[in-house]
Amino acid sequence: MDYILEVSNLTKRYGGLIANSGISFGVKEHEILSVIGPNGAGKSTLFKQIASFVTPTEGEVRFRGERISGLSPHKVARLGVVRTFQETTIFKTMSVRDNIIIAHQLRARTGLAGFFFGTRTAREDEAAFARSADEIIDFLGLGHQRHEIASNLPHGHLRALGIAIGLATNPAVLLLDEPFAGMNHDETRRAVEIVRAVRARGVTILLVEHDMPAVMNISDRIVVLNFGQKIAEGTPKEIQENQNVIDAYLGVEDESIGM
Ligand SMILES: Nc1ncnc2c1ncn2[C@@H]1O[C@H](COP(=O)(O)OP(=O)(O)OP(=O)(O)O)[C@@H](O)[C@H]1O
Incomplete structure (x- = not known):
């Protein structure tokens, strides 16, 4: 086996x-x-x-x-092999969408520094990550919370955000x-x-x-x-x-x- x-x-x-x-x-x-x-x-x-x-x-x-x-x-x-991020690793003051975009950095060509300082590769990556983040948001039914600050999310949605952050790393x-x-x-x-549904994606x-x-x-x-x-x-x-x-x-x- x-x-x-x-x-x-x-x-x-x-x-x-x-x-x-x-x-x-x-x-x-x-x-x-x-x-x-x-x-x-x-x-x-x-x-x-x-x-x-x-x-x-x-x-x-x-x-x-x-x-x-x-x-x-x-x-x-x-x-x-990705462990879902605990609530403590969610950036509480950032939006749902930005949290998921940042999580994509784990599989990015550039590090977080590029993301924050705006190099060209980082900008290209960011556009791709934003598209992927939106797809994950829709997939998990978080569309209404897309621009919500994470700290305002009810418990169930916060958990869903944890799963979204995990998915962003393409596990x-x-x-x-x-x-x-x-x-x-x-x-x-x-x-x-x-x-x-996550399993049905092949995970x-x-x-x-x-x-x-x-x-x-x-x-x-x-x-x-x-x-x-x-x-x-x-x-x-x-x-x-x-x-x-x-x-x-x-x-x-x-x-x-x-x-
Ligand atoms: N870093 C550590 N140092 C010392 N002991 C530890 C450490 N981490 C876990 N333990 C001990 O190992 C044992 C197993 O703990 P663990 O947290 O893995 O259990 P668990 O099944 O996840 O429990 P729970 O369902 O309560 O979360 C416990 O007796 C715990 O006190």
């Missing part, structure tokens, strides 16, 4: 604490794969290692067969960090549709999420972590019926696996 992304024996220790222990799995091209697990299970650590924000203690991540562990997050993003694999957190039912339904999607109904609805496959280890992997139905998973979630008050 050819995987677009392969996680092999990934282990991360923080002093005596083992945040991830010997985690292995593959991600198929164009699938939506969710990583779930109770609080502190090691999901964020796994994501940070895949996007190379954190270097593994042992093991490695391969993208299209090439080892990406140890490369800078910037390089990994350029190769096509092959998009890592979504709790894309449905803090959303009401309608916002979640819309966000699920957006994620599906492979990995997500960490606590909203179990949404995870069960959207995922092709699910990887379950508990205490830093992978305890299960399978389709939503297989995961819901897996005794190890049910046991891991028993006694956890604020989470359920949607049964």
